[in-house]
Amino acid sequence: MNRSSGRTQSQARARAFALDPRLSIGVVLVVASVVGVVSLVATADDSIDVYAAASPLTPGDRVLSSDLVMRSVKLNESSEFYIARGDLPAAGFIATRPIAEGELIPVSSLGSHEGLSLTSVVLSPQGGLAETVASGASVDVWASAETEDGNFGAPSVIVAGAIVVRLVDDDSLVASARGSALELLVPRSRVARLLEAMANGDVLSVIPANLPAKG
Numbered sequence: 342m343n344r345s346s347g348r349t350q351s352q353a354r355a356r357a358f359a360l361d362p363r364l365s366i367g368v369v370l371v372v373a374s375v376v377g378v379v380s381l382v383a384t385a386d387d388s389i390d391v392y393a394a395a396s397p398l399t400p401g402d403r404v405l406s407s408d409l410v411m412r413s414v415k416l417n418e419s420s421e422f423y424i425a426r427g428d429l430p431a432a433g434f435i436a437t438r439p440i441a442e443g444e445l446i447p448v449s450s451l452g453s454h455e456g457l458s459l460t461s462v463v464l465s466p467q468g469g470l471a472e473t474v475a476s477g478a479s480v481d482v483w484a485s486a487e488t489e490d491g492n493f494g495a496p497s498v499i500v501a502g503a504i505v506v507r508l509v510d511d512d513s514l515v516a517s518a519r520g521s522a523l524e525l526l527v528p529r530s531r532v533a534r535l536l537e538a539m540a541n542g543d544v545l546s547v548i549p550a551n552l553p554a555k556g
Contacts, residue, residue: 388413390426391445398440399476400504401461401526405433409446422448439477439504460529461506464539465522466547470508478505479550480525484538493544499534502550503527523547 392409402408406429416423424446435452464482474480482500485493509522525547527535538545 387417388415389420391416391420391423392426392429393443393445394440395442397442397476398436399506399526400436400438401459401506402436403433404436408433412445414445424448424451458529459504459526460532461524461526462532462535463509463522463524464535464545464547466545468546470521470523470547471549473549474505474508474523474547476505476507479503480505480547481550482525482527482535483546483548485544485546486538486541487543496544496546499538500525500527500531 390411390413392406393412395408395410398404398408409429411426430451434450436450437452438450440446440450466482480503481498482503483496484499485496488494504526506524506526509524
């Protein structure tokens with residue numbers, strides 16, 4: 342009798358434990374907590390993969406995926422202004438402005454060969470170059486033509502806002518006498534005028550178009 346009564350009590354306790362509403366509520370709370378944490382982490386980690394320059398890029402450079410690296414960054418609503426994973430043209434692009442090493446690639450810097458209105462020209466200006474004339478700098482090209490009496494006329498700007506692609510290393514005596522050679526990216530519409538000045542032996546000077554801000 343006692344043994345049967347003990348089994349009945351054990352079964353009753355087991356059923357009570359299995360149906361205890363407090364246990365069900367506890368399970369629901371635990372599951373809700375886990376789901377909440379996962380959702381919070383997913384919401385907080387809204388970074389996207391975008392391209393950045395693996396090395397400095399200058400206007401006119403042909404840029405392929407091998408020239409870029411991937412960066413995971415949080416841009417929020419600014420993501421539309423940068424090139425994300427999967428948005429890079431298969432054939433690459435032409436850089437339309439200087440891009441520093443590690444800088445994210447902005448959509449505004451993408452150009453194509455078909456739409457490129459600039460071309461590169463190497464020239465040797467007379468005199469020295471300002472310290473700010475470096476790769477990526479914006480410069481104006483001034484020319485002074487020789488007059489009939491052997492002097493030179495008043496200089497004038499023949500190319501405005503050219504971009505310095507690079508300084509050309511040349512240790513020759515001729516280059517030293519005439520000044521440092523440099524490669525410029527100039528509008529195609531001004532190429533003929535620039536080549537004419539070079540062919541006529543005009544005195545050419547390269548002047549910074551703007552000065553860097555000091556802070």
